[in-house]
Amino acid sequence: MRTMIIAALLALSAALTAFSVSALDLFEPDRDEVQLVLVTSALWLLFGLAYWLLRRVNGRAVIALVLAGSALIGGAALIGPPNTSTDSARYAWDGIVQNAGLSPYALTPADDRLDSLRPDWLFPAPETTAAGNEVCVGERIATTRSTDGDRLCSALNRTTVPTIYPPASEILFAGVRFLTGPEPTYWPLQVVGLLLSLGTTAMLLVGMRRRGLDERNAALWAWCPLVATEAITNSHVDMLGVIFVVAAVFLVSSKQVWRGGIMLGIAIGTKLIPVLAAPALLRRGGWRMVAASVLSFTVLYVPYVLATGIGVLGYLPGYLSEEGYQDGSRFALVSLVAPGASAVIVAGLILAIVAVLVILKTDQNQPWVGQLVMIGATLLVLSPRYPWYALLLLPFVALSGRWEWLLVPMALTLRLLVPSVPLTRASIAIAVIVIVAVSLHRAGHGNLERMLHPLRSRPA
DSSP states (O other), rough: OHHHEEEEHHOOOOOOHHHHHHOTTTTTTTTTOOOOOOOOHHHHHHHHHHHHHHHTTOHHHHHHHHHHHHHHHHHHHTTSOSSSOOOHHHHHHHHHEEEEOOOTTTTTTTTTGGGOOOTOOOSSOOOTTSSOEEEOSSTEEEEEOOTSSSSSEESSOOOOOOOOOHHHHHHHHHHHHHHHHHHHHHOHHHHHHHHHHHHHHHHHHHHHHTTTTOOOGGGHHOHHHHHIIIIISOOOHHHHHHHHHHHHHHHHHTTTTHHHHHHHHHHHHSSSGGGGGGGHHHHHHHHHHHHHHHHHHHHHHHHHHHGGGGGTTTTHHHHHHTTTTTTTTTTHHHHHHTEEEEEEHHHHHHHHHHHHHHHOOOOOSSHHHHHHHHHHHHHHHOOOSOOOGGGGGGHHHHHHHHHGGGGGHHHHHHHHHHHHHHHHHHHHHHHHHHHHHHHHHHHHHHHHHHHSSTTTTOOO
């Protein structure tokens, strides 16, 4: 009976996911933010209830439910186009440009020299109104200017700057468009996101079984609404980094350091953020892991450096400034005690302390708890407005079973849907309080004393 109830909840989650993807998005001029929040909250509630019931299921039914739920909810996320982000339009464009033999770091999408490459679904022609004015029409279509000053309608964001994405991502974009050509719209990358998410689910289940971990916790990844919306519907390339990070963790923790380092380097070459998984692996991986990571990362960059030179940095410096990370305005909680540029220093000190503690205290046979703390603390301190950054956190929530850290992606999702600074600060503060309280409860009095013992050594 419990298995049937869980199956019904997963089917309901899939139906609600399909509805949210097909009927709700952030691009509608008259969008109902309340409806978006309510539907998203319902998805998280169904997810939590299904996981709670799964805790009392045993045997093969667990594997079947986790995999079926991952496939069912993920498949539902394919129903419609991206609904909270336009990033996958840029992914498609970068792939198209590369297959034409050009570097995405060298030319901007608005460059007139690329006019012959522009498919209509990414760059629709402007329409003429009754008054004779040209306008860009469409929910995801922005109005910009080409380099010669003409009106340019585009589904891309930031058309006047080069790409920001590292080479592993660019290789994926080029590979997808090599197979499909420029005309298919968003679905090719959505299918890739589904395959990567299912691959991660399977990898977690296998790795957890081999290490004697509770396989039921794999549902914390497989059924999570964030995976469906951000890895599949919005096709964020963070998903590629996630699967390589999970592979790296399992390899390094199994003392396959060189191979794990290569996987970690590829993950970092996807979007840089996976470097946060490294501190917890350093004591076991050592110089060999670092060398392998640097080597694979460098190899990925070589063709693009040869083609573009220093231009491979793309829009990264401008992006950091635009997002408020240089003047400190982006740090939701830190800016309360350290306003302005001083927030950058305080945030850096906090994360440096966390990194040192993670390096010193992480059990090298089970590094995922340290990785959970490192990645989760970074997201709480930096408080990005993009919840898909938290995709990297979710596998470590599953591996550790520390469900309380799910409050981090929930808070970041709320920040995206309702961009209110007071609400963001309140939600992140609640996440911090709950995580600390539950973590102290988990530790217990004796474990807490041992945890706080100065630099107590742990087996390598």
